[in-house]
Amino acid sequence: MMERAMEQLNVQLNRLTRSLRRARTVELPEDNETAVYTLMPMVMADQHRSVSELLLNSKFDVNYAFGRVKRSLLHIAANCGSVECLILLLKRGANPNYQDISGCTPLHLAARNGQKKCMGRLLEYNADVNICNNEGLTAIHWLAVNGRTELLHDLVQHVTNVDVEDAMGQTALHVACQNGHKTTVLCLLDSGADINRPNVSGATPLYFACSHGQRDTAQILLSRGAKYLPDKNGTTPLDLCVQGGYGETCEILIQHHGRLFQSLIQMTQNDDFKENMLRQVLEYVSQQNESHYQRMLTGLAEVATTNGHKLLSLSSNYEAQMKSLLRIVRIFCHVFRLGPTSPNNGNDMGYNGNKTPRSQVFKVRKVYDVVKKDVNAGKEMSFTKHANTTLTTPEQEPLELLWHSLDEWMVLIATELEKNRRDPASGATNITSILLKQREADSNSSPALGENGLHSTAAKSDSQGQLIPDTILENQEAYADGEDVISMTASRLSAVIQAFYMCCSCQMPPGMTSPRFIEFVCRHDEVLKCFVTRNPKIIFNHFHFLLECPELMSRFMHIIKAQPFKDRCDWFYEHLHAGQPDSDMVHRPVNENDILLVHRESIFRSSCEVVSKSSNEKLKQGIAVRFHGEEGMGQGVVREWFDILSNEIINPDYALFTQSADGTTFQPNSNSSVNPDHLNYFRFAGQILGLALYHRQLVNIYFTRSFYKHILGIPVNYQDVASIDPEYAKNLQWILDNDISDLGLELTFSVETDVFGAMEEVPLKPGGISILVTQNNKAEYVQLVTELRMTRAIQPQINAFLQGFHTFILPSLVQLFDEYELELLLSGMPEIDVSDWNKNTEYTSGYDVDEPVIKWFWDVVESLTQEERILLLQFVTGSSRVPHGGFAFLMGGSGMQKFTIAAVPYTSNLLPTSSTCINMLKLPEYPSKEVLKDRLLVALHCGSYGYTMA
Template sequence: MMERAMEQLNVQLNRLTRSLRRARTVELPEDNETAVYTLMPMVMADQHRSVSELLLNSKFDVNYAFGRVKRSLLHIAANCGSVECLVLLLKRGANPNYQDISGCTPLHLAARNGQKKCMGRLLEYNADVNICNNEGLTAIHWLAVNGRTELLHDLVQHVTNVDVEDAMGQTALHVACQNGHKTTVLCLLDSGADINRPNVSGATPLYFACSHGQRDTAQILLSRGAKYLPDKNGVTPLDLCVQGGYGETCEVLIQHHGRLFQTLIQMTQNDDIKENMLRQVLEHVSQQSELHYQKILTSLAEVATTNGHKLLSLSSNYEAQMKSLLRIVRIFCHVFRLGPSSPNNGNDMGYNGNKTPKSQVLKPLELLWHSLDEWLVLISTELQKSRSDPAHPGGADITSLLLKQREADSSVTSIATVTGYGNGTILPPPGQPTLDPEDVIVTSETYGDGEDVISMTANRLSAVIQAFYMCCSCQMPQGMTSPRFIEFVCKHDEVLKCFVTRNPKIIFNHFHFLLECPELMSRFMHIIKAQPFKDRCEWFYEHLLAGQPDSDMVHRPVNENDILLIHRESIFRSSCEVVSKSSNQKLKQGIAVRFHGEEGMGQGVVREWFDILSNEIINPDYALFTQSADGTTFQPNSNSSVNPDHLNYFRFAGQILGLALYHRQLVNIYFTRSFYKHILGIPVNYQDVASIDPEYAKNLQWILDNDISDLGLELTFSVETDVFGAMEEVPLKPGGISILVTQDNKAEYVQLVTELRMTRAIQPQINAFLQGFHTFIPPSLIQLFDEYELELLLSGMPEIDVTDWNRNTEYTSGYDLDEPVIKWFWEVVQSLTQEERVLLLQFVTGSSRVPTKFTIAAVPYIANLLPTSSTCINMLKLPEYPSQEVLRDRLLVALHCGSYGYTMA
């Protein structure tokens, strides 16, 4: 049995041997095209024995070039690092300098891929290291690109010219510097590379190092004597560093060429350089030492001061100088905040008398602020003089005022004189020689009246005020307004209001402090709200979207995680869940909504989502809002806590309304006047009670209108309130249960009752809603509108059917449909614009929607009497005007002046 088994094994081995022998001795096809594709996989795998046997008795041309790039098998071996096959091919006569269609030799490919052994073998067989491909690249270019220093050391020994240029005039040193290969750079320099050799564009190796922020490479070049040279377009290495935000490389340049520091500072005035890149560079350089920090800030302050005085020159280009000043100041403030003693204790550092290092860098700016102050004082003087003496041509004597101001304070040099140049004046910067008063020629034609002086100077001075505010703010903790700046605004209140009245856009162009400081905003609010609603809407969105990239409402998500996937059957809860998990920043950039199980996406789906959510927010099942007395508006439900998640839901409702407003999407919800006031931070009053309880509002009105001293009402500062079906007595103020309401304190009682019913009872709900709303809409911006305008912002301008409105109107107190005044009224309504009709509805009903019942009551006519209204019963009290013209005039005055009368029927 053993012998038989051994015999079978020998048979199998013989078969295997014959099979292997036959495989090795397969002959190559006679044509090179077929043969090369047989050999190529073996070469790539470096199966040199198989390749050797196949080539042994064949007539195959080892230099045969195949494929689209016309490479030989030697190229393949060099590219793949198949050393044994490469040697075999070389021995068989393969040409080491054969170039493919791109001009690359096997040595190029071996160098590009770092195949050290292949390179060595190719050199043994006389591969030419100086051959260039079609782009002018040699083998050392490839090594330099990839930083193969260990191979470069071997190769440069065979190179006749280490500075051979490619088609762009770039040497190996250029590309090594660009890619930051330090050891390669050193090797090339040690091998005699020209350190200052320019390419065809005039770019040197240092230029290339700086273009990619290669700090260490730049350091090597500079330490070896590299020259600081621009290219043929005048672009310098420093320009490249700043454009790329390469702070470390900039620092190296400045270390070797100190004069570049001032060049860097001057770059802050170049609008072609991105501001964020400049910030990065200056931020890095300033952090190297306290000395650097102080030097940068001082220099920036000096440049800002010079630019500020140029801006105050009426002959300068306003737009250019304004942008330059604010740009420099923004950069200054950014660097200032990075210092070792950042403002964290509320001190107005630099302006409170402390001789801190930081206060020193602000000194140059004091000259500019003093110039600003003097200008405003002079304009104020002119305004006062014009008012006190109408015959005085305001502004004509402004030059003498400037000179008198200078005499009054001999230390002031920032405004020394004013020179008339026909269409403007020049305020020389500090230290400039002044003119003799006799040389100053100013006429009333030059300046016009005081108002013209304001029109010429308002924008310029406002831009400097903005710069002043920025500098003051950077010295304060986040969210605090500088006391010095508040004092400044209060001091120049009259002039600043005059500026804003003449050109309201100044508020949003320069008076950003109003949006950040409610105390100051209140001083200007009446001027702001007097501007057209449309203009304020534009300002609102301009600042709301400031800093956001342009985007469509429909956001094209990068991945599925950016899509709000909503379940229709539980749209409120699922929307609440996905919105809470989403990034607010991404939601601001755009929204992508998809309903579960549906393919549709786009703006239509987003619109549908907002529409459905509008209805769900007021769905009684969630107990969030209750219907008001008028049946069309909604108010937060004081008993919403029956829903355990009510505050989270209120926060979500606020987010949805804020998000809709942010993206200009209208919602199909109308709230009570009082709730719009809560959103705006406007205090409610007793008239707002009518929306939830008209009879109670009438009672409050009666108390205010009548003497209650001897009526025996026995009211106290407390009320009974229904809390989940149980009546509880709630004090309106501490000890209120025992404090009687009298004629003297009844107004306080009415206000406290109003606050309890309209605010205190729903304060947690209001707070939660506002927390969500303010996620997308800052309080400082939304306060630009009143409660009527907020309704239009959120729900849009409704289409008003005047015929339907007329049909649902009743008349009382002597009026009927045939009265001339009534006919005139409807003719006037027909002639009104859509916006004016909305104002009329809001005036009478408190809402922009046509009510189910509208009443017009007669009032005896008195000259100049305006119409009034009782919003709780949708009643317009229309005087019996003598003509349609008078009616129209009085009605429009009432609407546009915000005369929202409220007289209880």
């Protein structure tokens, strides 16, 4: 019974086996095109048994090339590493050297993908390792590209020429060096690769290593004797390292070729190299050891000095030489700051407390006896030397040579100014006459050069003993026409002064100005003021130090404020946005956390919360706002946010600001403490106005002149009282205009003021209640009353506001403007000029200025009220204000963007729409002016708030 059951089971298994075999066996199609696509997935999966059975009785051509690249199944097997199928195909006669349309053999593909077993089998069947593809690449090129060193060891034994070149003349060693495959490079070199072989452009393997910053590869090549060679264009390996910012590779080059250290420093004069890359490389090299650091400082100082003297040479190109000097000095200062410890107080001009004697670059040594004589007493200020001695120059620090030349120039010009002041009829400057006389005595005007190629500070004297710096003598020709010396030299000297300031500043703690530089400006105050009076652009181009040192700024403020408002605005924003990645301040949030999500119904409180939680640096980079429950985002929504917030700041519910007597401006409320959070809200209000100014957004609010003065740090006067109490201001004016000696007013230095409904007497100064106001002290009384009413009464509010405002706007920057200009910057022009609007409007999508619809539109705008025009402006731009300068300066989402009107096909009852990010009004082609006006007014009164993605 058991035997019978087993026999039946075997029969069933045999049937099942035959069934499965029949199911697996498929007849291969007779045509190669169809057959190859049947076999290909099996080859890719290395299903060699199935492939073998299909090929068993088939007439399929195993060398059949298919597809656009004309590859065989052997290519597929080699590419995928299907070694069993590869062996099967080779046994059936597949050609191991068959090339596809790109010239690649199966060996190329196996090498490219690191298929070691496939490579070994292909070599057994006589695959040719020396075949090149269409680009000249062999199998060893592919192994070198990918760093397959273990495979390369096997393959080079079959290679006849390890230096076989591709179409660009590149060998396997070139590409291995480029990709930084150290072991592959060593293998190729051990196999006889030419270490200095150039490609068609003259680039050697070392050149390739440096082009991609492959430090270790470069080290191997240099240690094996690689030559330092440029390509056919003269580009050197060092050039490539600097272009890429590869400091480590530069250091390797310098280790093997010490002369390159000086070459690296000289590159700072070449503006073909990006400054940030140069800084990166010099920073790394200088930090390798103390010697490198000191050599770097000294070398940069020497180059800066040479360039500075060239700049002072009037025959040089001012723009190019000025940019070169300032670039070198910026790099010098960057390297200088990398010292192991922080800068000291600047007293010894360079020594920073570590073992590195940085004072060798800066420390002042006596070169000349500078005799300052009292100019006001009628005596000259000049450099002198002893009559019986030869003028010599002791060993000096490089930059001091330049600063001494600068000082010589300044003293010489000061002397000339004094002479002209004494004798205005003298005409042309005496410097010109001196130079013309000197020209006869000294035909060779080239400057003396020191050991390092630096100009010496030696000077010559005229017949009267007046010392003339060499940099003047270089260019006697330039003075022959008697041109004003100051006009010719002011910009050049100012650029050197800027360099001097930068060098002084890099030795000081942040926020402090070097005492030495302050002393320099004070000493040459008259000459510097003469410079900027003649050419005010010097202030904005070179005197950046004024923004960083209030003591110096005060000396020049009257000159600065006399400059055009636009120039000061440009200077303001240039420094305000210094260091920010995008000058147009467009910022795209990287995640949802960067978006200020605010609630429209509680916009003040919700905005206060999100701003307080945001990073100030991110807010400076840009602002993205979204109203809760709304889709709209972009610059139009940002402008709307500022517009609504500015209205909320003056909302009486918050008791922050009170309306002034004129009914249109606002002043901090002295009783704002009824709101427990009033100081936090004042700080937030300051932040919003600071942000608006930072991003050139306008706010829909006007403050009193006195409050603008508080922002600017300008003292208020009694006339400012008129904005809050005109009658009181008249009384103060009367006191100043009349003799109060015998009037019996019995005023004291105290006033009664309302404090939460109760009158209190407040002294204007200590003991003021008992001090009578007299004819002699009435001016002081008026000023103190003014300060009490306008400042002391609201000092906490002012301080909180300024704390927020100064988060984004530095006091030193905003002081460039007066209170009227600050209002223009913050709030724009109060009136809308329709003709200016019309003149600065662009048209698109079929509209032009002569279209009937456009003419009707401007007729309608002319007929609108001022409030309706503001609504229209707000509807299209998101802001209700026009920037200073008019409609030509409207801002869009990516910079300046004029008001634009685009045509839209008309359908019944269609309203105008807008794209606030690009200041575009989409105006349908209405059939009549009446319809246009009706639809426009509906849109304005219903759609001035709330933006969507439509």
